[in-house]
Amino acid sequence: MDFSKHCFTLLLEISYNNSEIINKKDLLKRFQMNIILVNQFDVYGGAEKIVYQLAQFYRTCGHRVCLVVSFKFSTDKIVVEIQNNRIKIFQKFLYLIDQYYSRQDIIKKILRVFQSNGIIKLLTGREKYGITDIQKMVNLAGFIPDIIHFHNLRGRHLGPSLIHSAGTSFPVIITLHDMWLITGKCIQPGMCDKWKDNCFPCPQSLSFLPVKRGISRNLQEKIYFISKAKPYICTPSKWLMDIVRNSYLANIASGFYIINNGVNLENFKPGDKKIAREKLGLHADCNIILSSGRDIKTNRYKNFSALRTVAKQLSEMDVKKPVIFLCLGDRGKSEFYKNIEIRFVPFTRDEKVIADYYCAADIYLSTSICETWGLTVSEAMACGTPVVGFSSGGLTEQIIHGENGFLVDCFDIKKMAESIFILLTNHQIREGMALKAAEHARKFFNIENTASKYLDVYENILATRDRKKT
Known part of the structure; x- marks a missing residue:
């Protein structure tokens, strides 16, 4: 390596190592909380990585934590999977296809039609979910939570009725990683703003009218159940929060927080x-x-x-x-x-x-x-x-x-x-x-900054709840 390139790499590393980071000892001083995190997967894409790392970090800080997922692919004991063998076999099969075949997108779309509720969704536009009672999830976790933190709920088990059930007994926070929660079916609707008008008629769907009505009913169902839970809403960006504040969530949420998603700086750092x-x-x-x-x-x-x-x-x-x-x-x-x-x-x-x-x-x-x-x-x-x-x-x-x-x-x-x-x-x-x-x-x-801010939010929510009780 020539001298200039060596100096440049050295500068990057010095800049990296001299920056401020969260002191884990400070985080350990917090009172212990019982935390349940809920997500579709434990490891899969970017959102899943964030949630999994939050769970790991909470555990490191001495909190009792369980990550409940629809589909588990890791071997981590902190992760608990909702059991449904038929769906599990299909999802693992799709996962294998995803790993080894280049035309996986077409194959997955075909197979998903034959998954649980897949044909119903194809013909009616409706989204159906397996679990509606939070008690089953609490039983899986093995402890009574102080707070339940929902993330992506696009699994075959998870849906808005589960948020309603959780909200009747526990403080609930939801982090939106996309726009699914405020639309009839879309993760990212692009330039479409029909979500402001119950997603009807859905311009994203080329299907016949009953499907368009089903998509609109999905959004109405989300509004009905989530309004009863009165959750705290969090987004990773101001951009998404601005959208949230123009949706039905603006009038029903108990509070709003913007917390940027962090990364593991021990792995992601300048190198040669x-x-x-x-x-x-x-x-x-x-x-x-x-x-x-x-x-x-x-x-x-x-x-x-x-x-x-x-x-x-x-x-x-x-x-x-x-x-x-x-x-x-x-x-x-x-x-x-x-x-x-x-x-x-x-x-x-x-x-x-x-x-x-x-x-x-x-x-x-x-x-x-x-x-x-x-x-x-x-x-x-x-x-x-x-x-x-x-x-x-x-x-x-x-x-x-x-x-x-x-x-x-x-x-x-x-x-x-x-x-x-x-x-x-x-x-x-x-x-x-x-x-x-x-x-x-x-x-x-820094993922540690992200985790610390979430812990601050949890403590603030619990303190507010305690004050209301007194």
């Missing part, structure tokens, strides 16, 4: 680019642009078509070195456009391997236009990788334009390609942004 590339078998003398996400090629929310178009536009520019667009999270044959390759890398949960990819990259590219909070963006920045993304969603709160990355107007592919070109051809700008990205992530994107 040359060593990272050697470990991953990547060429040292090329430009690497990384994008990541589960099913990145087939997941419509990841907007892979925009990435492909950016690659084509960049191929027409005067980039001296070959460019590899690394797509971490999917399988497929490489695509070539002049001196540019789009290469696919299978999904992995190993955070140290993922961190190596971030460290090996020159730029991280996010082409999603509906990220409530881009976890991969935070991870990339923590590793000292500048980010280029669309100016939408939570990304506007993560990336400081011109300082630690570039934000471009939605769908402005030309501007996105030009921003990448600037970073690839201007060493000084790229390394300056890399340094600031790592510093910003260290200050604002």
Whole structure:
């Protein structure tokens, strides 16, 4: 490694190690709480990773915690699975397909029709759930909770009636990781705002009228049950909170909190680019642009078509070195456009391997236009990788334009390609942004900060509840 690159890596590491972090001893001084977390999976995507790490951190701080999920894939005893063998077999089968086949998206859609309630949903638009009584969940946890914290409820067991049941006996907090809770069926409705009008008629569905009515009834059901629970609402971004405050939740929630999702800074931190590339078998003398996400090629929310178009536009520019667009999270044959390759890398949960990819990259590219909070963006920045993304969603709160990355107007592919070109051809700008990205992530994107803020919220809710009793 030449001296300048060595100094740059050293600067990143010094900046990283000298930043402030939460003192775990301070967290251990808190009074012990009994906490139940509820989510669809324990390990799967970004939201699942956040919830699982919260559970682990609470346990480290001495709290009694249980993560109750519809489908468990880890072996951690802190995680308890709701038992339903028939659904479990189907979901594990889908999981295996997801791991080993490139056409998994089509196969999963076909198989889900034959899952529990799948045909009902196809024909009526209605969403049905298995568990409506919180007592079963409490029995699974094995203790009486002080608070119940719901996250993604899009599982076959979990639904709004469960929130209502929980709210009759316990304080309830809900973290929205997407917009499903305020729509009839959509995780991210894009430009559609029919959720303000009961999602009827649903423009996202090409189905016949009974299905459209069923979708609207889903939202009405959510409004009915959640209004009775009067939960506390949390979002990872101001962008999503602004949407929440324009939804039915604005009039029924007991309180609102914005808590950014953090990352594990022990794993995601600046590293030596040359060593990272050697470990991953990547060429040292090329430009690497990384994008990541589960099913990145087939997941419509990841907007892979925009990435492909950016690659084509960049191929027409005067980039001296070959460019590899690394797509971490999917399988497929490489695509070539002049001196540019789009290469696919299978999904992995190993955070140290993922961190190596971030460290090996020159730029991280996010082409999603509906990220409530881009976890991969935070991870990339923590590793000292500048980010280029669309100016939408939570990304506007993560990336400081011109300082630690570039934000471009939605769908402005030309501007996105030009921003990448600037970073690839201007060493000084790229390394300056890399340094600031790592510093910003260290200050604002620490999972321990996230956990500490949630614990503050729990204590505040419990204290408020105690005052009302007296």
